[in-house]
Amino acid sequence: MHDSPARRKTRPGRWRWAKRLVAAVVLGLVCACAWVLVAHERVRLDGEHELTEARAEVTDADPDWTWEKLNAARKKPPAGLNGADLVPEIKAATEPEWGQAFARDEFASRLDPLPNVQFAPDVLAQARRDLKGSADAVRLARQLKHRPTGHREIELAPNVVGTLLVDTQNTRLVADLLRWDVTLAIEDGDIRRASDSLLALLNASRSIGDEPLFVSQLVRMAVRSVAVRYTELALAQSPSVPLIELQAALAADAEEPLLLYGTRGERAALDRLFDNLQTGVVPLEEVLGPRPKNLWGWQDHAHLPMDRATALRRMTACVEAARRPLHEQAPALAAIPEPPADPHLVISGATLSTVENVAQAFWRTSAQARCAVVGIACERFRQQHRRWPGALTALVPAFLPAVPLDPYTGEPLQFAKLESGAVVYSVGSDRRGDGGTLDSVSNTAPRFRLWNPDQRRRPAPPAPAPEREPPP
Template sequence: MDAPEADPAEPLAPPLDVTEVTPLPRPSFLKAVGRGAKTGFRAFSLVFGPFALLYLTVGLVPTAFGLGAGRGFGLHQLVFKVVLVYLAAVLLGIVVGAAAGLIGFLIDRARGSSRSGTRRSIADRPIRFFPWRRAQAAPGDLPRPRRRRWPWLVGVSVLLILATAFGVGIYAGRFVDRRLAAALAATDRDDPGWRFDELMAARVMPPDEDNSAIVVADVVAMMPEGWPSDAPVHPGGPTPTPTPSEAARAFERLARLESNVRMDDETADLVRAELADHADAVGLARTVADYEGGGHVLELTPNPIDIRLPETQEARLVARLLAADAAIQAQDGDIDGALESCRAILGVGRSIGDEPMVISKLVRIALGEIAMHSARRVLAQGEPSDAALAALQADLLHESPQTLLIEAMRGERAMLDEVIRKVRDAELSIAALSGQWSPGDPAHAIAPWGTLMFDNQRAVGLEWMNELVSAASRPPLERQAAWKAWRVEVGRVKESRLGMFVATLPLLMTPGATAAEKALTRYQASLGAAVILCAAERHRRKTGSWPESVAAIGPEFLADPPVDPFSGEAYRVERRDGRFLVHSVGPNLKDEHGAFEAKRWLDGGPDDVGTGAWDPALRRRPPDE
């Protein structure tokens, strides 16, 4: 079909005159910079916004958790860091965008280009996260309103995460509250007055005239510090080299000497001269044997762990002095006087009193071991009277049933609970646990979710220490089984994935309790063996021969024989190489005939605990043999 002819009467449209098109106005300087800043802001927000939102959500999770746990409101440091980083990023975007807009403006003005309209349209174009999902509208269709669903998805996801943290906080808070309340109630019920300040207030201090700690302190004040001290080789030199003094060397030789061998004349003269120089201190120290007990006034500190025990530690010096005195008296043939000095060493241990610290009990153990070691040497140098042996045996019997382990465990429990509580309540800095804190430093507040953690650790610490206090009060044999079960449970928690998080402080502070139990049980075993040895020596003096067993010792010498705390059975006795030996089977429960190796006994090696005495014919041997 032919196309219709145009009507000549209808006028034609005039041709387009391109010269009449008005060019787009150039943007002003401020508009160009503003559009550039806007573009930079959008671009950097697009890049950093998702990461900021992610980390902000992570930072708000502890806040929701703490609120759910009922511990109050608090913001994690990550929240502030994320906000600062995001603000810095968008500020950088604004600066970069503004600089780009300025550069574009200057280029357009220099070239006179009309491409600024294109740049302006690009700057005004919205930035989309998912530009490929834009639907193409069909010709003739009305434009549909754009629905941005991703803000709703992101917002709902964030709210679900925070709601979950809040719900977990509710469960954890109720669980910890019930656990801590139960632990506190059980401790109050089973052991009223168990808290640290209550233990300190309940200490029994004898009157001054009956307090051996005052006598011990007077002896320490009369002696040189660290006696027997070292002396420099070159006192006037720029770098003096410390070396043991002659007296210190003499004491070392005495310590290495076999118990039944007499000191050589040079060693004896040096030790005797040292004692003569401090005769007043020696005489005063001997009187401690007649005191029943003592006690030091402790200077309390904000951190119970940092309580210093200078007088307790200084008691070791008095024990060394009395040990040297016992050795010289035995060397000179005064066996009864030497045993009296051994009894005075036990009195020095009693002067520590009822200090509820493990370190105090360990010092008392060390002093008791010095007394028993000195008594073995005295017995190896001669034959004391029955009265002197009976007095020493009575003091050893008095020392054996002391509740040192119970006192130590109660003190450890109180200090552990006090430290955790003070850190939780911001009365003590966490840095105090590592010794990097002084009383003048401020203690920072614990975040709400952190207080929940400390409340849980406080409950765990009380539960564990309550078990140890209960075990310490049981008979020795039952105590061993209870302690073993306790160590297994603590080991299980330690090896678990969350063990160091839920029980950090109890795991760090309870190993001292385990070490104290082993040391105190060994001490009890040593005391029992020493008691039997005294009774056996008295039996030998009367009958002329050593007893064949503990049961063979006459009741007039040993009415109620001690029992081996490790096995619950009688101590083992035997004759070997001219010696009468008494020993416990030790922790491994194997009779190793008195063998003991200091480096292996904790790992199941030879660990027998005991003592012994030489036959009279082998005592007091000359030094050259």
Template sequence: MSEGETTPSAVRVPSPLGDGMRISLLIIAAVASLEVITAVVLLVLVVLFAVALAPLESPGDRLARLTDMLLTAFRRQPSFLLIPPVLMGVVFWLMHPLIVLLERYEQDAQRKRRAPPRPPNWKRFLLAVLGLLPFLFLAIFIPAWMLAARIEAVSARLDRLAPGWRLEQQVANLEAVPEAEDATRVLTDAVAKLPIGWKGVDLMKEGDWSLSLDQATAAKVRVSIDAAPEALAVARRLADYERGRGFVTMGRALWEGEDAQILQAKAVRCLLDGDAALAVEAGDLDRVVEDGLALLGAARAFGDSPSGLSQALRRLLALRAGGWIERALVRGEPSSDLLTRAQAAILHEHRYAQALTTIKANLGRNFEMFRRVGSDEYSFDADVGMYESGRGMDHARFLLPPLTLWFGWHRALLLEWSSDLLAILERPESDWSEAAKAWEVRASQVRGQWIRPLLAETFPSLQRKIVDGELRRRAGLGVVAVLLAAERHRRAAGTWPKSVAEIGAEFLPDQPLDPYNGEAFHVEHVDGRFRVYSVGPNRRDEHGSYDKVKWDRESTDDDVGASAHDPALRGRSAEGGP
């Protein structure tokens, strides 16, 4: 270099991508890493939560279940971890021309001042963040505004279809039952009088019903009943009660006491089942009917509680009661006064709108749960029974606020699906089954979206089962009520009625209809056996043929029926029973 020449300043070679794009890519990588870390943390929490929910499973079964759950989730939603970083990258890519323009303006200003340019990295980063804020605001505000409008619109529709559907409204509208008329109190007293460690014989697990118990089972039943005479005496008083206030109360876990009511219902069922079975053996048929009425009182003890579990237990006990009353007719001839009383009680239970109560209960509970979780009010610990153990999940609450939109979406779906399902219940019963199938198909279509809502996994199928269960309950109670009326008609006229219409109004003033087709129940009198039956889910007359394995598959042998025999044949057949 010759003397007098100045040293040229270093030439800044621009990157092919540009500094702005380079920073954008770095931010994209950081966001992607954050997404992966967040997903891993959430998966770990899911695993810990599931492990805590299943303490009774063996380690091998638990590991297999969790592995299958996680693999299914990744197989169905591989885009969960990829889409947020890609969207962020698109935003930064669109902002790149603005960043380049500002960068050139800064370089021109520096050259004019004849000073070496300084890489304005912090400025570009600040501009990128400031430019991103409007997008983040719109990405949160617009969906939140749309969800709020969506929830408000469907809430107005629900207010018309099912007034008082919100959980707090359902609780406020519960029937006020005086203590002297409360079957819930009697059921609780009966359980309290059971000996410590008492275990009844669960006849529902003893196989198919026959007219007589085998000797080993009968011996076990007798031992369990003899060990609890005071509890049995109190439980049989349930036959005199027509309503109850239920067992559960609202708390940190929405409903508290649900686990206890399962144990109480099972204990009383085993107690009354055992006494009825021994009464059948002894030929005391009036006692069998009285035990059936007591089971019906136990069902009514759950009242109109807005709890899906409470309503499921009520349905189970009511059908059990009808089965024992039918079995008394298979064995012999109970007194006419008891048959009249049993028929009135069964028809009263038959008219109870259990499907509407159950769907409203599930809607109110789930809606309130998603609201509480999204607003950080919900207690995981109390809901899974871990609040006292110190093994809860409440320490992870910091993860919930970012998921507010997620839970808001679930609330909107819950309201829309439930409103459509409640609209089905306004149709004739005979339309329920097909309409519920079509509803389940529509609701399940959301599973094909790139983000699957949690509700899509089980909610549609479970809600449809509620409708199917209601049809089964009304058919089962309806045929027993008609059978009792037909028995009373036979005792007065000397012959079985040839149709339901032939039964006099004095014996059946309010005729129940077959819920599957909206017509009268079928009756047949063949080979000394009188049968009342519904056509069942497949809507085909199969002359009362019923198979537990095939039922609910809409194939064959799904007629729901009840039967009795001619007086001379009673006690000889092995058919009939709860």
């Protein structure tokens, strides 16, 4: 069959249109790719410009802000007085089974009585067995009395989230040893040992020093809270414990800018993490989780400079807030604007919530420490005058240089005389002020409780009867 002249005439025209269509598609793809590449480069360049400006801003405000410079400028204790050096020695001397007995259900509800109530005999007996097995560790821990500061070098992991702080975390173990040593010293009537171990317990917290990470400072706050708790217990069980040196140490520690230490360090560590992400030392997946293996996953890297600049500026605003007096820090943090609603700014978007969580712990524990300072002054007043002060202003200047301020209000801490004793308290984060009680229920606000002499060292409640096996 032969093509007609008409068919032979139109076929070349069809091929020309097909070629034009293919060329148009190819050209469109090339243009799309070029547009994506240009957009990618524009995002990256805009981010780099913002990052350069952000780094210049923070350098003007804080010249030693980078991880290397910040750590080089940290204070170091005199030789032989570094509390941090003792922590690994204490850990090594502690029996591996330490604390396991108290994890059993039989002790669960009896390890935190009111401070003026004695521990049950079987609890004390178990504590004696545990301390006897770790006697060398306890002797080492008591040496912290003479080491009020500490310093350790922190080696950041490439992915800074994975940085190990083993020795810092072991400070909790040291605090556990010392709190039971305080308890048993009081039981034994060894007031000198109880006083030494109380100061060593506070100095266990201070051994963390100005470690520039939030985890470190949270451990320091937690151990300081234990020291405050057992100071309260010591006064409720043995009012003859020497107080002047302990009050001075607590007063100094209560004013340590722990939030500032942590925020400056986290800013520097976060910037190091961004640097490792941008250079490929740390895969993006390690921080953000699995990323799509396509164009959008590739685009994530273009947004890192802008994310880094945003994080740096937000953390710098947090640092400036942390430099303020305690009662001004919450409003300053609240005034920091939210980051732009950009799904690519993933890391910087989480910075402020982290700082706020640590700040809440800092304000609470600082209020606790300030209440303890005033509570000790109240006890010293009572020992001298055989009564509680009528108001906290009566403590000035003989027992306090001034009444400390409540971190939540900027007003002086509050004081209440009750039927069974007295309490110094803060209004707390909810501003309710329900810390002005001696019971164990209304304890949402920071406080320091003191009992009248006839209400101290109350006997332990009877041990709970063992549960009977149900009849077959």
